[in-house]
Amino acid sequence: MATSVFSFRATLLAGLMAASALAVAQPAPQPAPPGGPMPPPAGMAGPLPPPPGGPLAPAPMAAASVSGQVARWLVNPNGEADGLLLDNGTQIAFAPHLSADVTALAKVGDRIDATGWRAGDAGALRAQEIRANGRAVTDQPPSPGALPPPPRPLGALASMSAGGRIARVLFNDRGDAHGALLDDGTVVRFPPHVGRMIGGLLQPGAPLYVQGWGTRSPLGTGIEATRLGATQQALQEVLSGPIDPPRPGPRRRPA
Template sequence: MPPRLALTAAACLLAGSAAFAQRPPAPPHGPMPPPHGAIAFQAEMVATGRVQQWLINPNGEADGLLLSDGTQVAFPPHLSAAMMQMLRPGDTVQVSGWRAPNVPVVRAQTIGANGRSVTDQPPMPGMAPPPLRDPGTLVAMSAGGRIERLLYTDRGDVHGVLLADKTIVRFPPHIGAMYGAQLQPGAQLHARGWGTRGAQGTALEATSLGPTADTVREVFGGAGVPWGPRGAGPMPPAAPMMMPPPPAPAS
C-alpha cells in the first residue's frame, strides 16, 4: 500500500474508533447513562486494583488502563491528560461504570486514585468536540513479538493486542473477528502500520498483519485471513484496492 494511501486509511480508522467510543449524550446535570443498548450491562460496576500499564491509542493518548488482575478499564481519550496527571502505573484505583457479562472491560464513568477522581462528563450543549489529531503526526511503524494479551472493546470485541514488549497493536473489531483464530495469547504476530512512540508507551494502528515480518498481508484488501493454519504457509496476497472510475464529464 502506498504510504499516502496507508496514512489516509489509518487516519480514517482512528477517526472511526473515536466515533465508536463516544457515549450517547445525557440529560443536562444528570448521571451518565450506560452505553447504548446496555440492557445487559451491570450498572455502577466497581473495580479496584493496581494499575499495571496505560492502554495507549495510536494517537499517543491514553484511553484505558490494564489492572494487575487482567481487568481492562476503558475511558474516552479526551480524559487522557487528566488521568495522567492523577495517577501512574503502580497506583491503586477505584473504578465505577458499566461492564457487560463475561467481558473483562469496565467502561469507566469515574476513576479515583491518590485522593482524587476524574469523571467522564457529557459535553455541555453547544460545546464543540475536541479536534482530531493531525494524521501527519503519525509515523510509519512496525512491531513484532509474542501476543501477551488480547484487548477488547466494552462489548467484548477484540480490537487489539498487547505484545510481550508492551507494544499495543490496534485494529477495527471486524479485523479482530476475521483473524480471531490467529490472534491468540502466545502466538507470534508482526504488524505494520501508523502510530506513535512516547513516554507512556508505543501503539500503532495495523495496516498489515502476519505471524512474521516476511508473511505480513494487508488487512484492507478483503481477501480473508492473512495467513493460513499453522504449517500451511502464508495465504496469497490480498487483491489490490480498486478505485472507482472518475465520472464522465457533463455533456
C-alpha cells in the first residue's frame, strides 16, 4: 500500500513539473508593432481623408523695412484703417486699434518709413513701427497684468454690395490673399481660406461683384464679403452662418 501511494505521488509530481516547464517555454505575447491604426470594423466609417495637397505650412517670418509715399488707406468693414498702400505698390498692415494714430501721423502723399515682419515678397509688411513727419507710432504689446483697453467705437455695419474690376489683390503678412481693392476704391475682405477657394477670380483687371456687410467712412469703403462672383448673376455664398451682421447695427437695404 505504501508503495502505491508513493508511486501515485511521484507520478503527480512529475506531471506538475512537466506542465510548469511547458508554461515557461511558451513565448510571452508580443505587443503589436508600431504602425498605422487598425482599420475600423465593418460598417463603421473611418476618418475623413485630408484635403487635397495636405495642410499648408506657415511661411517663415522675416524682419523687413520699407519706405515710400502713402497712396491710399486700406479700411476694414468697421471703417477703420488697418493698412495702407505705398506709391511703389508695397502693402503695409497694422493693428486696427492704431487707425486713429496712424492716420493722424501721415496723410495721403506723405513719405513714411515702416519696420516690421513679413513672409516673402508677396505678403504685406506687418508694421511694428511707422515713422513720418518726425514722429512715430509703435505697436506695443500690453504690459503683463494690464487691463484690456475699453472697446473702440465702431461704425454700424450695413448690408452693402459693390462691383467693378480688381485693381489689386490684398494679402496678409503670411502671403495669403484675404481681400481685393476694386477700381472704385472699395476694399473687399474675406478670410484666407475663401481666398484659396476663389483664387481663379482674384486676378488684377478681372471683374468681381460682392455682397456683404460693411461701412462707408471718410477713410473709404470696406465690405466683409458673404457672396462673391464674376458677375451679379453668378454670386455664390462664401461664408456659412446667420445672415445677420457680425455686430449689431441698423439694417439697411443693399447700396
